[in-house]
Amino acid sequence: MKKAYLEIRPLWTVLACGLATLLTPPMASAKPAPAIEVRVETTLPTAETNRPALALDGKQGTFFKSSRSADEHDQFTIYFSHGVKLKRIEVLTGDQQSTNQLAAGVLEVSTDGKEFKEVAKFEAGVSKAKLKSLPVMAVRIRPIKKDQTAQEPTGRGQFRRNRGSLVLREIVLDPAPVVAKVTQAMCVMVDTSEVPELDAWGLHAKALCEEWYPKLVALMPSEGFEPVLSTRLLFKKDKGGVADTSRGTDINIAGKYVIGHTNDFGMVIHELTHVVQAYPGPKDGFSKPGWLVEGIADNIRLFHFEPNVRRPRIDPDRAKYTDAYKTTAGFLDWVESHYDKELVKKFNAALRDGEFQDTLWQKYTGKTVDELWKEFTDSLRKSV
Numbered sequence: 001m002k003k004a005y006l007e008i009r010p011l012w013t014v015l016a017c018g019l020a021t022l023l024t025p026p027m028a029s030a031k032p033a034p035a036i037e038v039r040v041e042t043t044l045p046t047a048e049t050n051r052p053a054l055a056l057d058g059k060q061g062t063f064f065k066s067s068r069s070a071d072e073h074d075q076f077t078i079y080f081s082h083g084v085k086l087k088r089i090e091v092l093t094g095d096q097q098s099t100n101q102l103a104a105g106v107l108e109v110s111t112d113g114k115e116f117k118e119v120a121k122f123e124a125g126v127s128k129a130k131l132k133s134l135p136v137m138a139v140r141i142r143p144i145k146k147d148q149t150a151q152e153p154t155g156r157g158q159f160r161r162n163r164g165s166l167v168l169r170e171i172v173l174d175p176a177p178v179v180a181k182v183t184q185a186m187c188v189m190v191d192t193s194e195v196p197e198l199d200a201w202g203l204h205a206k207a208l209c210e211e212w213y214p215k216l217v218a219l220m221p222s223e224g225f226e227p228v229l230s231t232r233l234l235f236k237k238d239k240g241g242v243a244d245t246s247r248g249t250d251i252n253i254a255g256k257y258v259i260g261h262t263n264d265f266g267m268v269i270h271e272l273t274h275v276v277q278a279y280p281g282p283k284d285g286f287s288k289p290g291w292l293v294e295g296i297a298d299n300i301r302l303f304h305f306e307p308n309v310r311r312p313r314i315d316p317d318r319a320k321y322t323d324a325y326k327t328t329a330g331f332l333d334w335v336e337s338h339y340d341k342e343l344v345k346k347f348n349a350a351l352r353d354g355e356f357q358d359t360l361w362q363k364y365t366g367k368t369v370d371e372l373w374k375e376f377t378d379s380l381r382k383s384v
């Protein structure tokens with residue numbers, strides 16, 4: 001059933017609102033303009049069910065809302081299936097209380113779907129542009145870095161409470177085209193501006209993410225799970241370590257590390273796995289074991305992305321299954337091949353639902369994790 005779900009709704013064409021969305025009734029003219037299809041690409045993850053299509057449904061009561069705040073690395077772009085002659089575009093942001101507005105940003109249009117030109121700025125959360133009726137192929141909303149000297153509006157408490165989202169209430173197109181459907185496509189954004197010598201590396205990493213994201217989603221399904229359709233690869237000049245994942249979508253990569261390890265694309269897949277995992281934080285009676293989260297990320301990396309690379313050696317006398325990363329990854333692979341081929345899938349689903357318990361080892365294999373670890377390390381000693 002889970003498989004069917006993925007086959008029916010391939011990641012690249014997830015129907016953002018399900019059914020055809022009419023902006024306005026077609027004009028009663030003799031020859032109505034052909035309906036357009038709209039593809040949305042945004043780096044902003046959706047909060048709850050406030051999908052991008054709701055910013056294009058002609059209703060100001062429904063809106064797109066992001067699950068995190070927007071910054072200058074974000075974008076919300078709509079691509080049309082064919083050129084649309086527009087006289088005017090108006091973008092309304094913020095909710096009814098005027099919170100979650102786009103404080104600083106630009107509205108851009110493209111006549112070829114590639115090059116964008118600024119047509120208006122955002123003021124008080126609203127942007128209005130008059131156009132020359134050129135056929136427009138795409139419209140982009142891009143937050144910009146705020147002037148550091150500009151002060152936030154007063155009412156700090158309210159601002160603070162709401163700063164975790166951007167609300168796009170409506171993108172008003174005039175004349176309103178008939179929209180046949182709105183789909184959302186995967187959006188991988190890469191920023192190497194702090195480490196420009198990694199431009200080419202970053203583009204390769206982006207292509208890898210585009211190729212592997214749907215595969216990772218298929219490897220880690222769970223009931224009712226909707227993956228975020230955006231991720232950002234942010235290369236940092238002064239970051240120590242290797243890489244980490246934050247805010248659900250951001251893969252922060254240490255530029256210095258990549259310069260010294262230019263063939264380590266597996267690291268990107270490990271981090272991308274964290275984006276797909278999307279495990280909840282601690283809540284009543286549940287906290288995810290970090291070693292298992294990292295073990296699953298390395299299990300996916302080593303046994304699916306790098307199946308032909310030599311397996312890392314595990315020292316049976318010193319290692320523990322809680323060592324995380326390659327050790328836990330190797331252990332999981334061994335348990336899968338000896339006891340339950342779906343173990344990682346099952347653990348992933350339980351972690352994502354906030355229901356993982358140690359007792360699941362016994363439930364799926366008939367043995368405790370300690371018994372399994374003993375068998376695994378015994379087998380390693382025999383094979384030396």
Ligand SMILES: [Zn+2]
Nearest residue numbers: 270274294297
């Ligand atoms: Zn990790």
